[in-house]
Amino acid sequence: MSDPRAQTLFRLRCAFVKHGRLAYLGHLEVLHTIERIVRRAGLPFAVTQGFSPHMRAGFASALPVGTSSDAEYFDLFMTEFVPVPDALERLRAAAPIDLAPTAVCYIDVHAPALTAAITRVMYRIAIDVADGYDIASERIDAAIAQLKEQGSIPYERGRKHKVLDLASTLVSWKVSALSDGGLELTLDTHISNDGSLRPEILLSATDRLLLGCAEDEGPIVSTGIQNLRTIRRYAICRTAQYVEDADGSLLSPLRTDETPSAPKSVSSVPSL
Amino acid sequence: MNVAYEDRFADIEPLLPRVEKPSRYIDHEWGTLAKPEADYRACLIYPDVYEVGLPNQGIAILYAALNAQDGISCERGYVPWVDMADAMREAGVPLLSLEGAAPVASFDLVGLHLPHEMACTNCLEALDLAGIPLLSAERGEDDPLVVSGGPSVYNPEPLAPFIDAFLIGEGEEHIVEVCRAHQRLRDAGATRSQILRELTTIPGTYVPSLYDVVVDETSTEHGYAIPKPGGDASPMVYKRVAANFAHTDPVPQSVVPYAQLVHDRLSIEVLRGCARGCRFCQAGMTYRPVRERTPDQIVAAVARGLEKTGYDEVSLTSLSTTDHSCCPEILARLNRALSETGTRVSIPSQRLDSFGIEMAAQVAGEKKGGLTFAPEAGSQRLRDVINKNVTEDDLERATRAAFAAGWRRCKLYFMMGLPSETDEDIVAIAQLADRTYEIAREVVPPAQRGGVSVSISCSVFIPKAATPFQWCAQTPDDEVKRRQQLLLHSVKNRSVRVHYHDADTSLLEAVLSRGGRDIAPVVLGAWKRGARFDAWTEQFDLARWEDAARDAGIDLRAVAQTPYSLDARLPWEHISTGASRGFLQREYRRALAGETTPDCTRTSCTGCGICPTLHVENVLAGERS
Numbered sequence: 001m002s003d004p005r006a007q008t009l010f011r012l013r014c015a016f017v018k019h020g021r022l023a024y025l026g027h028l029e030v031l032h033t034i035e036r037i038v039r040r041a042g043l044p045f046a047v048t049q050g051f052s053p054h055m056r057a058g059f060a061s062a063l064p065v066g067t068s069s070d071a072e073y074f075d076l077f078m079t080e081f082v083p084v085p086d087a088l089e090r091l092r093a094a095a096p097i098d099l100a101p102t103a104v105c106y107i108d109v110h111a112p113a114l115t116a117a118i119t120r121v122m123y124r125i126a127i128d129v130a131d132g133y134d135i136a137s138e139r140i141d142a143a144i145a146q147l148k149e150q151g152s153i154p155y156e157r158g159r160k161h162k163v164l165d166l167a168s169t170l171v172s173w174k175v176s177a178l179s180d181g182g183l184e185l186t187l188d189t190h191i192s193n194d195g196s197l198r199p200e201i202l203l204s205a206t207d208r209l210l211l212g213c214a215e216d217e218g219p220i221v222s223t224g225i226q227n228l229r230t231i232r233r234y235a236i237c238r239t240a241q242y243v244e245d246a247d248g249s250l251l252s253p254l255r256t257d258e259t260p261s262a263p264k265s266v267s268s269v270p271s272l
Numbered sequence: 273m274n275v276a277y278e279d280r281f282a283d284i285e286p287l288l289p290r291v292e293k294p295s296r297y298i299d300h301e302w303g304t305l306a307k308p309e310a311d312y313r314a315c316l317i318y319p320d321v322y323e324v325g326l327p328n329q330g331i332a333i334l335y336a337a338l339n340a341q342d343g344i345s346c347e348r349g350y351v352p353w354v355d356m357a358d359a360m361r362e363a364g365v366p367l368l369s370l371e372g373a374a375p376v377a378s379f380d381l382v383g384l385h386l387p388h389e390m391a392c393t394n395c396l397e398a399l400d401l402a403g404i405p406l407l408s409a410e411r412g413e414d415d416p417l418v419v420s421g422g423p424s425v426y427n428p429e430p431l432a433p434f435i436d437a438f439l440i441g442e443g444e445e446h447i448v449e450v451c452r453a454h455q456r457l458r459d460a461g462a463t464r465s466q467i468l469r470e471l472t473t474i475p476g477t478y479v480p481s482l483y484d485v486v487v488d489e490t491s492t493e494h495g496y497a498i499p500k501p502g503g504d505a506s507p508m509v510y511k512r513v514a515a516n517f518a519h520t521d522p523v524p525q526s527v528v529p530y531a532q533l534v535h536d537r538l539s540i541e542v543l544r545g546c547a548r549g550c551r552f553c554q555a556g557m558t559y560r561p562v563r564e565r566t567p568d569q570i571v572a573a574v575a576r577g578l579e580k581t582g583y584d585e586v587s588l589t590s591l592s593t594t595d596h597s598c599c600p601e602i603l604a605r606l607n608r609a610l611s612e613t614g615t616r617v618s619i620p621s622q623r624l625d626s627f628g629i630e631m632a633a634q635v636a637g638e639k640k641g642g643l644t645f646a647p648e649a650g651s652q653r654l655r656d657v658i659n660k661n662v663t664e665d666d667l668e669r670a671t672r673a674a675f676a677a678g679w680r681r682c683k684l685y686f687m688m689g690l691p692s693e694t695d696e697d698i699v700a701i702a703q704l705a706d707r708t709y710e711i712a713r714e715v716v717p718p719a720q721r722g723g724v725s726v727s728i729s730c731s732v733f734i735p736k737a738a739t740p741f742q743w744c745a746q747t748p749d750d751e752v753k754r755r756q757q758l759l760l761h762s763v764k765n766r767s768v769r770v771h772y773h774d775a776d777t778s779l780l781e782a783v784l785s786r787g788g789r790d791i792a793p794v795v796l797g798a799w800k801r802g803a804r805f806d807a808w809t810e811q812f813d814l815a816r817w818e819d820a821a822r823d824a825g826i827d828l829r830a831v832a833q834t835p836y837s838l839d840a841r842l843p844w845e846h847i848s849t850g851a852s853r854g855f856l857q858r859e860y861r862r863a864l865a866g867e868t869t870p871d872c873t874r875t876s877c878t879g880c881g882i883c884p885t886l887h888v889e890n891v892l893a894g895e896r897s
């Protein structure tokens with residue numbers, strides 16, 4: 001007997017942005033909203049079996065409250081094939097502009113989850129130096145170099161003592177002066193199960209170095225947005241996320257090594 | 273306007289990283305309808321935080337009704353939580369509307385929703401943050417018109433000095449008439465006092481500044497309100513009723529929040545009104561007559577609403593959804609239509625009989641959480657007094673059916689301090705809960721008994737305006753506390769948990785329900801002493817109120833605990849639900865005699881007077897059983 005629940009599944013991967021005011025949404029709020037966008041788009045989403053059925057979807061790593069992004073992703077399992085342009089159009093019509101889907105493609109149903117596939121994350125941080133501090137890009141660059149040299153930054157999150165391991169997470173960085181007088185810091189970071197780089201911790205440690213802070217200031221506390229002294233205001237944007245190829249080259253999550261030309265599907269009971 | 277309508281989001285953005293839940297303040301939700309270029313702007317404010325206010329159906333209805341009008345734009349506002357309010361004051365940022373992030377003071381009209389009495393200090397908090405003078409008398413030509421409406425306006429007097437006009441009753445047509453009239457008068461260059469006088473010609477509109485409060489031998493010490501001499505305000509303001517309710521849009525809801533709310537779902541109002549006639553219940557009087565939507569309309573509305581919002585849950589709302597004459601048909605059709613979509617259907621409250629359980633089982637699916645029943649009183653005698661027409665047998669059958677159908681958790685709601693209540697009635701609450709637990713032990717298979725839970729939730733009776741118990745006093749708070757202890761000690765089964773409401777909060781609710789315009793200075797004084805978010809237990813502090821009352825020469829306990837004589841003129845009797853004084857008095861006498869009164873949607877008219885007075889009638893979609 002064939003299992004009546006066995007069904008052909010399609011896995012749609014969607015890239016979307018998190019811009020403007022919506023940068024202040026928390027991770028769960030984003031997940032929730034995506035689910036509603038999918039429902040409003042009327043896409044034939046698959047539902048998990050069991051006690052309380054819910055939409056089968058997968059997401060990339062959480063983006064902190066206040067951080068915007070040019071490149072977020074989710075995977076949606078569907079029971080029917082919908083042509084790519086059609087799926088994108090329906091999603092865009094159902095999404096607020098500041099969470100707009102930018103591209104979709106089909107990927108192998110058995111491909112690794114987004115959280116496992118994505119190993120490189122890029123950030124751009126716009127920095128306004130506080131009044132009374134004359135800090136050129138070179139000084140920030142030197143401060144980060146010194147932190148990288150030290151290898152790690154201790155900080156506290158809730159009651160837990162944590163360590164940001166720069167040796168393994170910070171691949172490279174660049175500081176440049178912008179024409180409007182502000183500074184821009186770009187970070188190329190590595191993310192894995194062992195850890196990721198929280199840009200605001202790096203900024204907080206940089207702030208202390210720039211001030212030439214005494215040690216007795218207490219630990220850096222991860223609170224979302226940091227209150228810094230040399231920096232009046234900063235805005236973090238995740239600019240890209242990549243899958244690393246075997247040879248180390250960076251691929252878009254939408255174009256992994258075996259981008260299928262036709263949608264792939266399998267006949268199976270969805271694994272839970 | 274002395275304040276410009278302009279986007280001030282840049283002023284609050286720097287505050288967002290520092291406050292709890294910034295998504296409360298960002299707007300840009302799906303489904304907002306405001307039109308920034310409109311000629312006339314209204315801002316409707318729910319007097320609590322975003323996530324409490326957003327699901328409110330009343331505001332959703334008015335929001336849709338106003339935005340459907342050419343040239344009128346309606347935005348929403350909420351009260352910032354204490355952290356944000358303090359940060360805004362410190363930074364000099366006024367209260368902003370959500371959609372346009374524009375100063376609330378720049379709107380033509382500001383509407384304050386009144387969901388319950390405890391919201392009154394938050395209304396003042398909202399006005400103050402907005403920079404609008406708190407007292408109607410102090411507002412100038414450039415200030416917005418401040419109106420108020422909602423379930424809790426049937427005794428408007430404690431808020432009278434702060435509100436320019438109250439909209440009594442159902443607002444979907446009324447608010448549009450008020451905005452249109454205001455727009456016309458504004459354009460004609462009318463003064464504020466001309467506008468207020470003009471508004472009284474719109475039925476259901478109460479402008480307190482056009483009434484004098486008189487205290488004499490016919491009244492209580494809180495007096496009564498009569499039109500000022502020479503004015504033409506009506507001595508009696510009747511509530512508005514949407515007589516054609518069944519023809520109104522069943523999907524007014526459009527805004528889908530980002531924040532996760534407690535009630536995060538599509539709501540379809542399947543019927544309005546409840547005629548069961550519980551004598552303590554204000555909503556039962558204020559929402560009469562009963563009007564049902566048809567099953568076709570409801571099923572189509574659910575499909576359309578889910579498509580429009582993307583929600584995965586729909587709640588069929590009303591005061592008593594399982595009373596809908598076509599309830600089984602509606603649920604069966606929805607279950608067929610929604611299977612395979614992971615969409616849940618919920619009905620807010622359970623009717624206390626086996627039919628209620630059948631209906632609950634229809635929507636529960638495999639996941640059976642808890643069931644909530646409201647017997648309201650422990651003994652049959654007291655249930656007859658309050659006209660809760662439920663017998664011990666009904667209760668037993670309902671709980672038996674519920675445990676047999678797979679529910680394991682059962683919560684029983686009661687009221688304490690009801691008129692004529694004795695210790696025996698309190699002990700009867702405990703006995704009823706113990707009996708419910710025994711039924712669970714009989715019905716539930718031994719292996720699953722660990723999951724069984726029975727709890728009692730006991731609130732304190734608040735005598736409400738416009739009900740047959742409006743003359744009653746509240747039981748003194750120390751006596752309430754004694755009865756709460758008696759209840760705790762009367763429960764035999766140690767697995768039955770008992771929760772009871774805070775007697776301090778209840779005392780204040782009674783003061784605000786029973787007092788007159790003389791209570792307004794107490795409200796103002798309490799707010800000045802820091803009272804806000806009084807509906808939040810951890811924010812409420814009776815001391816602020818006692819202090820303010822002392823200053824105003826008011827004894828809170830006397831206001832709550834002094835009964836009114838049956839022939840005294842009451843502070844709110846110029847506001848009418850349409851029910852006659854004679855009917856309320858008759859119901860009061862029948863209550864004390866233990867005589868019940870039937871439901872007029874199941875028998876014949878019982879003579880409350882609402883239908884003939886307001887020219888409306890019960891409209892059912894079928895026969896009620």
Ligand code: SF4
Pocket residue numbers: 547560561562872873876877878879880881882883884889890
């Ligand atoms: S007037 Fe009669 S029919 Fe109408 S609500 Fe009152 S009791 Fe019911």
